[in-house]
Amino acid sequence: MTSLRAGLVGVGMMGRHHGRLLRDVEGVELVAVADPGGDPHRVATGLPVYSHVSELIDAGIDMAVVAIPTRFHADAAFELAEAGVHTLVEKPIADDSTVGRRIAETFAARGLVGAVGHVERFNPALQQLRTRLEAGDLGDLYQIATRRQSTFPGRIGDVGVAKDLGTHDVDLTAWVARSTYESVSAQTAFKSGRSHEDMIAITGRLGNGMVVNHLINWLSPMKERVTVVTGERGTFIADTATGDLTFFANGTAALEWESVSAFRGVSEGDVTRFAFAKKEPLKAELEAFRDAIKGEDTELSTMAEAVHTLEVVEAALESADRSGAVVSLGEAARS
Structure with a gap:
């Protein structure tokens, strides 16, 4: 079976953990990361490191994890949705619920899996x-x-x-x-x-x-x-x-x-x-993200649920x- 090509946006505190675990999720291949600050923690290790989400999209990804500061969630999410990329955004979904609702509606309208990292x-x-x-x-x-x-x-x-x-x-x-x-x-x-x-x-x-x-x-x-x-x-x-x-x-x-x-x-x-x-919760969450893209029912927090939380x-x-x-x-x- 062909692996899902994954991209990681942000390689800070949370991003480095996502980068470590994405490599261990069966059926998923981490192909590149994007962070305007580069990769000081060496999360990529042999993978391309881009400055912008658009470059990550151009690398041909099926799914993405967004692990950047909250104020940047919306811009990254909208760009990934426009490109048809299934996306898991770290919590909270956005700065405020109005923007979060727009994000959720955008992913739903495009038939994409949109999830939020409520890892608990x-x-x-x-x-x-x-x-x-x-x-x-x-x-x-x-x-x-x-x-x-x-x-x-x-x-x-x-x-x-x-x-x-x-x-x-x-x-x-x-x-x-x-x-x-x-x-x-x-x-x-x-x-x-x-x-x-x-x-x-x-x-x-x-x-x-x-x-x-x-x-x-x-x-x-x-x-x-x-x-x-x-x-x-x-x-x-x-x-x-x-x-x-x-x-x-x-x-x-x-x-x-x-x-x-x-x-x-x-x-x-x-x-x-x-x-x-x-099992490590974050790995279980990433496996559920993979399964949701494959059409399976999971316990992932949907974007609509994340809007209610916010x-x-x-x-x-x-x-x-x-x-x-x-x-x-x-x-x-x-x-």
Whole structure:
């Protein structure tokens, strides 16, 4: 079978990982890269290094990965769509949802695979979590809470923590719960002297009624990537930094200590840490991109889904500007 010819736009922090893994994806041949800054990290290693997307297109590519700063996503995506190239754009899809929607509509109109790199969908812990939730292991679902915090990444200069990290949590929550967002409320903080927020706390409700909560910052000396899902039968905790999934079951034995029982509401039961195979999420995402081009169903974030994710984050930032007022997604779209 003829391999898909792939091009890589951007060879910075994320681009270098894409370049490494594209070489290992069966049925895909990385043929060239494009970056106006050249290739200081030697990602290309024997491949042509171009300055412009147009040169990459002229090399005859079938698919492309766009891993450049957010403010340049739209120009690259539109040029690749015009050339008929299936494209995966790193998240967020664009600077704002209006432009993102135009990108999504352009790829759809041309019948091209347009995807966005919400890689957490391919984290083994979250994939296991969603499988177990769909099997009914937790019963009715009540709440999803995420925590994503770490030190400030010097590579990010054009967006705040909400669009850079918050988009991960919004997308994975909607994907795990199989529901879109209905409304959000948020508070932000600016502690590092930048024009963009470096801390955000979001509370929201999904269309299926679930309550959600996201705590995100660039101000912590330790790295945390945790998703907590609470339901009728207990709580799942997915640690996406390690790929681990743990289940805390509600107890079945009645507590004899009456005051403790009344306070807790449920009793503590067994704790199970699951063992399962763990593939590198980014490689799994690139394999899914290949499969989508071949016409297979995948768990890739579509561009339309990525637009909704960006709309949710924009609504959260609007809420913060309005002192935490609740913003409905319909209201955010109209504004």
